[in-house]
Amino acid sequence: MNYRTFVTAQSLLMTASSMVFPFYLLLIRNIGDSYSQFGLAYGLFALTGALVHPIIGRLSDRLGDRTFILVHTWGMAGIMLIIPIIETVTALYLVQIVMGILGAVQKTSEKTVLARQSNGVQAGKKIGSYHLWTSVWGAIAVMLTGYLIDFLTIGSLFYIASILYLISSFLILKSAAVPFRVQRKKPVQL
Amino acid sequence: MKGKYLLIGISLYGIAFYTSTSIHSLQQKTVVIEDVGKLLPTRMKEVKSTQSTEELQNWVRKEKTISIAGLQHSQGGHTVYPNGTLLDMKSYNEILNFNPKEKTITVQSGVTWADIQKKINPYGLSIQVMQSQNIFTVGGALSVNVHGRDIRYGSLIDTVDSFRLLKPDGEIISVSRDENSEYFSYVIGGYGLFGVILDVTLQLAEDELYEQRISTMDYKAYEEHFKSNVQNDEQVKMHLARLSVAPKTFLKEMYVTDYVLADDQKKLTRFSTLNEEEKVALPKFMLGMSRYSDWGKDVFWETQKKHFQNSNGSYQSRNNVMRSDSTFMEYENANRTEVLQEYFVPVDEFASYIDDLRKVLEKEDLNLLNITIRYVEHDEDAVLSYAKDDMFALVLLINQGRSQKEIRRTEKIIQKMIDVTLDHDGSYYLPYYSYPTKKQLKQAYPRIDEFFQKKRELDPDERFKNLFYEVYAQ
Ligand SMILES: Cc1cc2nc3c(=O)[nH]c(=O)nc-3n(C[C@H](O)[C@H](O)[C@H](O)COP(=O)(O)OP(=O)(O)OC[C@H]3O[C@@H](n4cnc5c(N)ncnc54)[C@H](O)[C@@H]3O)c2cc1C
Numbered sequence: 001m002n003y004r005t006f007v008t009a010q011s012l013l014m015t016a017s018s019m020v021f022p023f024y025l026l027l028i029r030n031i032g033d034s035y036s037q038f039g040l041a042y043g044l045f046a047l048t049g050a051l052v053h054p055i056i057g058r059l060s061d062r063l064g065d066r067t068f069i070l071v072h073t074w075g076m077a078g079i080m081l082i083i084p085i086i087e088t089v090t091a092l093y094l095v096q097i098v099m100g101i102l103g104a105v106q107k108t109s110e111k112t113v114l115a116r117q118s119n120g121v122q123a124g125k126k127i128g129s130y131h132l133w134t135s136v137w138g139a140i141a142v143m144l145t146g147y148l149i150d151f152l153t154i155g156s157l158f159y160i161a162s163i164l165y166l167i168s169s170f171l172i173l174k175s176a177a178v179p180f181r182v183q184r185k186k187p188v189q190l
Numbered sequence: 191m192k193g194k195y196l197l198i199g200i201s202l203y204g205i206a207f208y209t210s211t212s213i214h215s216l217q218q219k220t221v222v223i224e225d226v227g228k229l230l231p232t233r234m235k236e237v238k239s240t241q242s243t244e245e246l247q248n249w250v251r252k253e254k255t256i257s258i259a260g261l262q263h264s265q266g267g268h269t270v271y272p273n274g275t276l277l278d279m280k281s282y283n284e285i286l287n288f289n290p291k292e293k294t295i296t297v298q299s300g301v302t303w304a305d306i307q308k309k310i311n312p313y314g315l316s317i318q319v320m321q322s323q324n325i326f327t328v329g330g331a332l333s334v335n336v337h338g339r340d341i342r343y344g345s346l347i348d349t350v351d352s353f354r355l356l357k358p359d360g361e362i363i364s365v366s367r368d369e370n371s372e373y374f375s376y377v378i379g380g381y382g383l384f385g386v387i388l389d390v391t392l393q394l395a396e397d398e399l400y401e402q403r404i405s406t407m408d409y410k411a412y413e414e415h416f417k418s419n420v421q422n423d424e425q426v427k428m429h430l431a432r433l434s435v436a437p438k439t440f441l442k443e444m445y446v447t448d449y450v451l452a453d454d455q456k457k458l459t460r461f462s463t464l465n466e467e468e469k470v471a472l473p474k475f476m477l478g479m480s481r482y483s484d485w486g487k488d489v490f491w492e493t494q495k496k497h498f499q500n501s502n503g504s505y506q507s508r509n510n511v512m513r514s515d516s517t518f519m520e521y522e523n524a525n526r527t528e529v530l531q532e533y534f535v536p537v538d539e540f541a542s543y544i545d546d547l548r549k550v551l552e553k554e555d556l557n558l559l560n561i562t563i564r565y566v567e568h569d570e571d572a573v574l575s576y577a578k579d580d581m582f583a584l585v586l587l588i589n590q591g592r593s594q595k596e597i598r599r600t601e602k603i604i605q606k607m608i609d610v611t612l613d614h615d616g617s618y619y620l621p622y623y624s625y626p627t628k629k630q631l632k633q634a635y636p637r638i639d640e641f642f643q644k645k646r647e648l649d650p651d652e653r654f655k656n657l658f659y660e661v662y663a664q
Contacts, residue, residue, distance in 0.1 A: 034524025077203065081210040085217060155214045159207070166203065173196070 003117055005175040007130055009168045010110065011137040013073060016080075016164035018138035019145045023154050024083065031092050041089075041096050048100030049107075056104045060112055066172060068109035073169035075102045080162030084155040223276055227265030227623050228527040229592060230657060232272055239278035243362075246386060249277065250653070251360040257656045258382040260300065260330030264621040265529055267657025268334075268381050274655060277386060279329050285309055286389055293394040294351060299329030299387045306392075307509055311464055316397040316508045318349040322430070322564070324513040329387045334621045335379035335574070337566045337583065339428040339449070339511060341420070347378045347571045349393045356386040358649040376644055379572035381620070383645045383654050397508050399458040400427060400449035404502040406495065409433065409444055413540045416565070416582075425451045428511055431563040432498075433544070433584070436491035437484045441548040444563075445495055449511055461507045473518040480559055481589050487559075519587075528559070528589050531604060532619035534566065534581040539614040546610045554603045560587040573641050576617045576634070583619070601625045608634075624661045631662055638662070 028041050060068055079099060086092055117126045145157065152160075224231040234257070238249055250256065258277045259269035270276065283300035290313040295306060303324035306317060320331060321338045332353070336346045343349055352366035355377055365373040377384045407415060412431065420426045428449035433441060452458075476493060479486030521528045535543045551558070562585045566577040576583075586607075590600045604625040608618055617634035618626060632638055642663045646652070 037524060074199070074203075078206060081206050085210055085213045087217075153218070155211075155218065159211060162207070 002175060003126070005171055006113055007133050009069065009073075009171040010130070011134050012164050012168035012171070013076065013106075014134040014138040015141040016076070016161040016168070019141040019164075020080070020083075020158055020161045022142070022145075023149075023157055027083065027086070027154075028092060028096075031086060031089055037089055041092055044093055045096040045100045045103070048097045049104045052101050052104045053108070056101075056108050060108050065109045065113045065116070068105050069113070069172050070169055072102050072106040072109065073165045073172065075105070077162045077165035077169065080158045080165060084158045220273070221276075223259075223262075223270050225262040225265055225267065225269055227267075227529055229265070229529070229597060229623055230267040230270065232267060232270040232657070234270060234276050235273050237276045237278050239281050241281055241284070243356075243388060246277070246282070246356060246388070247360050247362065249275070250356055250358065250386065254651075254653065255655050256653055258329070258333075258386055258654065260327030260333075261302070261325060263326055263330065264334065264381075266621065266623045267660075268621060270657060271655045271660065279327060279386070282388075283327075287391075290315060293396075294391055295394060296389055296391040297328055298389045299327060299332070299353075301328050302326060303328070303331070304513065307464060307513060310394060311397065311462065311509050314397045314458075314462070315394045317512060318343040318393055318395045319346045320512055322512070322514050322562075323516045325516055328390055328392075332378050332387055332390060333380055333382050334619075335572045337564065337577075339430050339564060341429050341565045341567070342427055343395065344567050345569045345572070345575075345577060347375070348569065350378060351391040351393060353377070353390040354388040355384070356388055358385055358651065358653040362388065373648075375571055375573050376641065376648075379574040380641075380645075381574075381658055382656060383659055384648055385654065395508070397458065397462060398427065399452040399455055399461055400506055400508060400511060401452045402501055402504050402506060403448040403450050404445060404498050405448075406443065406445045406499070409442055409544050410541045412444055412446070412563075413537055415446065416537065420448055420565075421580075423450075427451055427508070429565055432494070433561040433563060434491050435558045435561055436480075436487040438488050439491065441544050441551070441561075443491075443495075445498055447498065449506070449508075452505060457505065458507060461505050462509070465510050465513060468515045468517050470515075470518045473515070477518060477559065481557065521589075525593070526589060526591050528587060529600075530622050531586040531588060531607070531625075532622070533584045533586070533607065533611040533616055534576050534578075534618065535584070535611060535614050535616035536579040536581055537565075539616070540582055543610070543614040543616070546613070547607060550603075550606050550610055554606070556600070556603050557589040558586060559589055561585065573637050573644070574620065574635050575637075576619060578617060579615065581616070605630065620658070624658065628662060 029038055079095060082095060114127055114130060220233050220235055221237060222231050223234050240246060253275040255271055255274035256277055257269055257271045257274045258279060260279055262269050279300040281300060282298045284298045285301060287296040288309060293315060297306060303317060303320045303326060307324055319338060319340050321336050331346060352364060354362055355365050355373060356362050363370050367374055420429050426448045431444055431446040434443040476490045480490040564583045566581050566583050568580050569575060569577045590596055605627060608626050608630050611618060612633050
């Protein structure tokens, strides 16, 4: 997986997640219909994320970044199909837990890939450009959605996001896979 | 190998995508509706509302399952049915004819008491029978056959001259005691099961000036007070009492408001402007405190009592007595709600009934916030009549959780209270949550089978349905 593909794929999924984020908050608020349930739903997400990080980190060393990014993108593509039809608080809590795990997967793989991109020489530059592009896309997505929402239903936003996640995963799939053996031997890929 | 997995993945995604979008579009087509009880959110096909009688007629002919709704202050799903069409009558609200000389008014059923009061107050007229508040529709009030503070005009059914009914087959008929009379006593107190009440002609009363007479007493003295100072004193026109739910005086202390016809009726004009402003902040705060603690309940009771004692001797017009505050009771909480119960007991049974009720409640953990008492005169005109005798009507305001567990918990206590009520030859009011068992319903309303039978006879396709019917008629 080369750096460009990685950044493009990440920008895409950033676009997807920024696009739905505000509406997702709205949805949690509506289903939960109290701030305490809102808090619980959100807390569940953060807490599962926190708790699984050590495990995910270790797994990542065993399974490789690419697998992880694929898990995240496919997983999120699936979750985006569930969110529009959620009706009960319990379902919402479950989704929050799964998203907590998927979020941890994303956070970890994003960093491990970045770490492999240089042998320490230009790490700052690479990370800088990575954040530039992914954040720019995120920002553009939020603004565009602001306009689009007049023409689309909130439900269809989630479906679009799901497809974006899928495309992102295809990009990764298409990119040359560095066999895990190789990654282990030569962790830094220039 | 890799291609195969990819293919499986994409197919699964495709199926999931299709399923999700179809469910979503189905959900979008329907709406979730709930009444003020907030315990029965129900998914319905759609909400329809109109000002045109013809359109209503078309809908009734076309739609398979219909529930009728006024302001949805009933609390047992009386206005909803899964996948049914909701006829929202609120905008069907014209005042069709007002005849001050004859003292009658004809209104469409979505009109509220507040609308009528505004119209008739300038003519010195008033409503004969309605609830204690004016926030309800006439159609909703008729369908549960309400009662209120007035003690001289009976139940609402006694004040109805006639109405027009849109039957399940789409035909419109006039109903009165002489015309299509078989409908009269079923539709009034009929919970929207026999058709749509279109417009109603009601008898009006004169607006009058009342002097408030407040007395504090022990519950044992109440029956005697009522019989000699209220029932037998023709000058007393309205009546209302409160029974303490504060721990220090629980179900013992009472204060009573009698509305006595003022000697000098000429002063009426000074008091006849309709009260528009509600005092919300203080009562809301007090009620809020009493929700959370026994201490709050004691403070609320004492403050309320003092407030009412201070109004002893003050004057109020009949119309203003009939538009008491309700905004302060509004309660927004995601996990909890406030529900009403109303029990009727014969006047003679009052003290012993309260003793038995206290025995039950002292053992239970029920967050009881308020009890008001009114009087209903013996009246069995409606098939589902609750006034099998001259009765006191006790309204209980209960704060409870909305989870299934909490509902079951409240149900157990309420069923016990209803057993006590039935033991004292009482009955209970039907527009609230379906806590009572079928057996209790049958005991309180001996004609209930006849009622449901007639319903099936007059609406053989069961076009008009609601959750009350669903729970009790099956
Ligand atoms: C805070 C509060 C205070 C109350 N105080 C009193 C009181 O003092 N005295 C008293 O007697 N009751 C009282 N009630 C009960 C109240 O009177 C009933 O719930 C009444 O039905 C509410 O009127 P609504 O317009 O909200 O009717 P809804 O709740 O909308 O409807 C009630 C029933 O009437 C039917 N219906 C409505 N409109 C029509 C129509 N046009 N044609 C045919 N059927 C129709 C519905 O299908 C339903 O079965 C009180 C309730 C609350 C919540």
